[in-house]
Amino acid sequence: MRRIIWLWLLLSFLALTLDPIAALSKETKGRIALPAASKESDVSLEEALSKRQSIRSFTDEPLTLKDLSQLLWSAQGITHGREFRTAPSAGALYPLEVYALVGRVDGLPSGLYRYDIGKHTLTKVKEEDQRGSFSEAVYQPRIIKQAPVTLIISAVYKRTTAKYGERGIRYVHMEVGHAGQNVMLQATALGLGCVGIGAFNDDFVKDFLGSKEEAPLYIIPIGKLVR
């Protein structure tokens, strides 16, 4: 019996060390754990603000899982209490959802993932590299095809309009701006480039995400800078 346990332990160890994907992204019950986001860095807010600019060309280098974790956290990560986040939300009603279209991230298979905000994990929505098909949603498909990661932020308006009525629509648009700017400053602080894209085919992106109640609002391709 002991021998069997030792053999099992050895095989599990080898599987983890030899398979880089298993070693980096661990999946439990369909959820993929993300590394914890850093809460400090050597880049000041002023530096990130002054360096941020729209970048529309990227190298073909992959991002790390840690980069992806940090970018998702900057958009909507939990900061304090059970639900308070990196971006403010009218009435703390949190209408936003965040997706990562992953083309090239070390240790994470390509595909479309939904960010599980409360758990800081990912759930796969679509298998395989979807950049080619998703790029049809935008005016400049090259940007999406090049970017190793594209974040898509959508909103469920009724979470906010149920309390604030028509005015809630305005609040949701303010909130997507907050989240988008967070991502752009975070990308800059990580030495990455990105651009916020508002011109896209709404129906196409809605179908792509596969959620009837969500309205896609912002698309942010992110990648390494061309030097």
Ligand SMILES: Cc1cc2nc3c(=O)[nH]c(=O)nc-3n(C[C@H](O)[C@H](O)[C@H](O)COP(=O)(O)O)c2cc1C
């Ligand atoms: C709401 C919004 C929507 C935008 N949509 C697009 C877009 O569809 N395509 C694009 O290439 N840039 C888009 N941009 C980026 C702007 O073109 C860019 O911010 C502007 O030219 C100023 O340049 P800077 O970001 O480098 O300061 C958008 C920016 C914002 C704020």
